[in-house]
Amino acid sequence: MADGVPENKLFVLKTSCSINMNLRILLASLLACLVLNTATAAPAxxxxxxxxxxxxxxxxxxxxxxxxxxxxxxxxxxxxxxxxxxxxxxxxxxxxxxxxxxxxxxxxxxxxxxxxxxxxxxxxxxxxxxTPPLLGNAKSTRVWILGDAGTYNTQQLMVRDAFLAYTAPRLPDLILLLGDNAYPNGTDANYQAGIFNIYPDTLRNVPLWPSLGNHDARHANSGTQSGVYFDAFTLPTLGQCGGVMSGTEAYYSFDYANMHFICLDSDDSDRSPHGLMAEWLRRDLATTKQTWVVSYFHHPPYTKGTHDSDNPKDSEGRMVEMRENILPILEAGGADLVLTGHSHVYERTSLVDSHYGNSASFSATRNVVQGGDGRVDPYLKRGRQAHSGTVYVVSGSAGRAGTGKFPHPANVVSIAEMGSFIIDTQAQRLMGTFLNGKGQVRDSFTIQKVSLPTPAEPSK
Ligand SMILES: [Fe+2]
Incomplete structure (x- = not known):
């Protein structure tokens, strides 16, 4: 006993004082750490x-x-x-x-x-x-096109690595995404895992130009331009990168060198022939003077892969509507190449025109401007004349490969393999390549712009 305090109580008192002292020291240390960290810590x-x-x-x-x-x-x-x-x-x-x-x-x-x-x-x-070259200046250009990529599985990594090995040491000049960019639901976490964590070494050097797919639209709304897709990307609504202002990030256009790119929204915007998107597309095509016109969107007009463009119920008719309503505008505007995904395969046409019905109505006589596979004999086009032929590509297997009930009669190549698509342009020459996940070139073709002699005036 000390100072009238029982021994057991003294122990409690001493212990309590000790704990209080230790707590004070601990709190002081934590405060110091907090102050120090606030002053020097960097955000991650x-x-x-x-x-x-x-x-x-x-x-x-x-x-x-x-x-x-x-x-x-x-x-x-x-x-x-x-x-x-x-x-x-x-x-x-x-x-x-x-x-x-x-x-x-x-x-x-x-x-x-x-x-x-x-x-x-x-x-x-x-x-x-x-930075891109000045408008209209031809430059050797490489474009990397990824359809339905963001699965963050082994196949996506194989396709990525096959392309990077193929293109090294050069980089592509731009990257296009054909929609369904982030599986399964286009959430922020899906985009982080399927896009930003997969391609960071390329995305820090090469501009990315996306389009909207049905999986992206699960967490995005084109009408209000809200949701994950619209939050993640900054796209030109005012024509500030070339082309006519669209007023929306859902569809837009831009220029690169002597190429004009048109991104359409086949999923969540009005696909009718005189809707806002169609009318903007007409104005945009009428305005551009670029040598090459490439359009890209998600839903393919001609596919017999994991989707069937003949079936009006497949994808709630989006493939049929794009084919019937939008293709005539693109072809009247002289589009050279149309890129789509959605079907997890690779398919592509020769130089075709004016086929807007189902596959049974495709006619080699009426709809083929120039046949063949375009390898030895390039597809020849005279400028950008209306209805002078377009090559349609489905490349929707950058994240997974499916199978199909090939072929759609419009397609001259149909391949059920994973891979990505590449465009190389050199002035008046455009080359398309499908590179599979093993690094094998499984398809290639060339479109050549030529100056054909003008037809002679009828003699009077
Ligand atoms: Fe899709």
């Missing part, structure tokens, strides 16, 4: 940088962090001279920064900065982009 990057809405003079760089932070990009012509900067206001986790007044056809390096002199990412030889 949870979605690596990707490039959007590229034009000869502008580009958008996007990334995501786990905590709200500044959105600041430093950029320049060498890694040691990132002497320009661009920012967006506020502290955010979803970072969208527009770089403007860029030089055309120029390589820029960039870094992502979260505070003065605190670089989160980049500032090295791996983080760069190349």
């Amino acid at each position: 990057i949870t979605r690596l940088p990707y490039l959007q809405s590229a034009s000869p003079t502008q580009i958008v760089i996007r990334w995501r962090t786990d905590e709200a932070s500044l959105s600041l990009v430093r950029y320049g012509l060498t890694t040691t001279a990132l002497n320009k900067s661009a920012t967006s206001s506020g502290k955010l986790t979803e970072h969208i920064v527009l770089l403007e007044k860029l030089l055309p056809d120029t390589k820029y390096f960039y870094s992502i900065v979260i505070a003065t002199n605190q670089v989160l990412l980049g500032g090295d030889s791996k983080h760069f982009f190349v």
Whole structure:
């Protein structure tokens, strides 16, 4: 006993004092750590940088962090001279920064900065982009096209790696997505797993141009331009990358070199012949003067793969509506190439025109402008005349391969294999290639623009 306090009570008192003291020390330490961490901790990057809405003079760089932070990009012509900067206001986790007044056809390096002199990412030889050349300037161009890619399974990785081995050391100049980009439901987590975690090394260097598929539309709405797809991408609604303004990210167009690309929404926008999308498409086609016109969307007009374009109930008639209502507009506007997915196979036509019915109505006499497989003898086209022939490609097996009841009579090639599609252009020459997941070229064709002699005037 001490000072009248029983021994057992003293033990409790001492213990209590000791605990209180320890708690105070612990709390003080935690507070110090918190203050220190607040001063120095960097947000973690949870979605690596990707490039959007590229034009000869502008580009958008996007990334995501786990905590709200500044959105600041430093950029320049060498890694040691990132002497320009661009920012967006506020502290955010979803970072969208527009770089403007860029030089055309120029390589820029960039870094992502979260505070003065605190670089989160980049500032090295791996983080760069190349701006597109000026409108109309022909440039050797490679486009990588991925249909129905985002399964995050072994097949998707095989297709990716086969292409990267095929294209090395060069990079593609742009990437197109043909819809159903992120399985199974187009959620944010699906997109992270199926797109952003699969292609980060390419997406930090090459602009990505997506289209909307039925799986993406499960968590997106074209009418309100809301949902995961619309949140994830920054697409040109005002014609700022070429073409006529569409007023919506659901469908849009842009230019690259001497090519004009038209993205359509075959899933969730009005597909009627005089709907907003169709009328915009007419204006856009009438306006462009580019050598090549390539359109891409999700639902194929001619397929006998994992979907059947003859069946009006398949995909709630979207394939039939695109064929009947939209193909006549594309062909009247001189479209050269139409790319679609949805069917998890590879199929493609020769140079065809004006086939808008079911497969039984396809006529080699009426609908084939130039037959053959286009390998030894290229498909010849004179400029961009109306109804001068279009090649239709289904390439929907970048994430999985299915089977089919081949062939659709319009198609000259039908392959039930996983793979991706590649476009290479050189001025007046366009080459298409289907590369499978083993790195084998399973199809190739060429379209050549030629100056055929004009028909002689009838003698008077
Ligand atoms: Fe689909």
